[in-house]
Amino acid sequence: MSAAEDRGLTDGPVDLTEKLKQRIARMGPLSVADFMEAALLDDEFGYYRTSDPLGAGGDFITAPEVSQVFGELIGLWCVEVWSAMGAPKPFNLVELGPGRGTLMADALRAASLVPSFVEAARVQLVEVSAGLRKQQKAALQDCGAPIQWRKSLEHVPRGPALIIANEFVDALPIRQLVRKGKGWYERCVTANAKGALAFSVAKRQAADGQVISSIFGSTAKPGEIVETRPLADELIAGLGRRAKRDPVAALIIDYGHTASAPGDTLQAVRRHDHVSPLKAPGSADLTAHVDFTQLAATASAEGLAVWGPVTQRMFLLTLGLAERCQALLEGASPQEAELIVSGAGRLVNSDQMGHLFKVLALASPDLPAPPALAEAVEAPA
Numbered sequence: 001m002s003a004a005e006d007r008g009l010t011d012g013p014v015d016l017t018e019k020l021k022q023r024i025a026r027m028g029p030l031s032v033a034d035f036m037e038a039a040l041l042d043d044e045f046g047y048y049r050t051s052d053p054l055g056a057g058g059d060f061i062t063a064p065e066v067s068q069v070f071g072e073l074i075g076l077w078c079v080e081v082w083s084a085m086g087a088p089k090p091f092n093l094v095e096l097g098p099g100r101g102t103l104m105a106d107a108l109r110a111a112s113l114v115p116s117f118v119e120a121a122r123v124q125l126v127e128v129s130a131g132l133r134k135q136q137k138a139a140l141q142d143c144g145a146p147i148q149w150r151k152s153l154e155h156v157p158r159g160p161a162l163i164i165a166n167e168f169v170d171a172l173p174i175r176q177l178v179r180k181g182k183g184w185y186e187r188c189v190t191a192n193a194k195g196a197l198a199f200s201v202a203k204r205q206a207a208d209g210q211v212i213s214s215i216f217g218s219t220a221k222p223g224e225i226v227e228t229r230p231l232a233d234e235l236i237a238g239l240g241r242r243a244k245r246d247p248v249a250a251l252i253i254d255y256g257h258t259a260s261a262p263g264d265t266l267q268a269v270r271r272h273d274h275v276s277p278l279k280a281p282g283s284a285d286l287t288a289h290v291d292f293t294q295l296a297a298t299a300s301a302e303g304l305a306v307w308g309p310v311t312q313r314m315f316l317l318t319l320g321l322a323e324r325c326q327a328l329l330e331g332a333s334p335q336e337a338e339l340i341v342s343g344a345g346r347l348v349n350s351d352q353m354g355h356l357f358k359v360l361a362l363a364s365p366d367l368p369a370p371p372a373l374a375e376a377v378e379a380p381a
């Protein structure tokens with residue numbers, strides 16, 4: 001019997017659309033945040049539970065998959081920050097959403113120039129996808145440091161910590177709120193008369209409208225949509241608690257904007273193409289722009305020092321991207337040389353990842369400025 005027939009017999013939903021429609025019929029419209037969480041993390045049908053998202057054959061590609069130089073420079077950044085912490089032994093080298101483990105493998109290879117760093121590192125990987133955990137294990141089998149997988153940052157043991165998050169925050173669910181009159185109303189997902197998933201707006205005002213107005217101003221126009229990200233705020237609150245006990249530095253890299261502004265940025269990507277976020281949820285990656293101003297404001301309120309944001313271009317060039325590429329080009333074949341140059345270009349060109357992606361560091365307040373974030377201040381939206 002096929003899995004579908006089996007499901008038919010047990011009356012379970014055949015896909016996430018059907019599962020969500022059943023939930024909506026029972027409990028009413030879902031908030032965009034609940035919809036996004038289900039689309040990405042539903043136990044049976046969530047995108048990160050069922051798909052192998054990354055790479056040329058997957059749905060999207062990330063900086064460490066484009067060029068080894070990305071992870072290598074981050075590894076060197078980590079060594080410097082660890083030294084500034086007083087070279088604690090041991091310490092937690094944490095990555096949130098490590099994908100295929102490529103960034104961490106490249107970082108540890110570069111950092112092995114300072115063997116005491118790798119000896120002191122306890123690698124902590126926060127990953128929901130069982131398939132990606134397997135790939136991370138394979139990528140890191142010879143990395144020279146012990147590795148543990150955790151459900152969330154809260155599960156990482158106490159102690160000094162360096163935390164890396166590349167394209168992780170964009171996958172944390174967003175709330176969307178719609179301006180009507182003087183109030184804010186939760187944007188929701190419901191089923192329309194034709195039985196398709198469709199956006200709707202809650203009938204009652206959101207209870208935290210004043211907070212929303214304090215972020216986005218009370219002058220928003222009718223119909224405008226704003227976005228907040230409660231789980232990012234929780235993540236930063238957790239960092240703040242850690243920083244009260246131990247030295248902590250987190251490097252957050254993602255695509256997004258430097259000024260909080262209205263706009264619907266929810267986007268679904270399948271096989272490198274944009275698709276409708278409501279069509280076939282669970283089968284496409286679902287993300288939204290990161291609002292770096294909100295992250296920075298939350299971090300300051302939690303007592304963390306905020307460095308940046310700067311553009312990915314500025315960050316990588318200041319860390320020595322050009323010099324590292326030059327070293328790699330020596331002895332490279334013509335085909336390898338082309339890949340090295342085009343990969344580096346993709347990371348820093350302003351019409352590719354260079355300007356859209358931003359880098360923010362959040363750290364214990366008594367640590368000195370981390371490399372490449374204090375001197376560069378320009379970060380176009």
Ligand code: SAH
Binds near residue numbers: 062063065096100
């Ligand atoms: N950092 C990697 C992968 C980015 S894709 C890279 O740069 O290539 C997003 C990653 O975050 C994936 O590994 C995904 O499985 C993981 N992820 C998404 N939401 C998560 C969550 N709530 N908790 C833990 N991991 C999550």
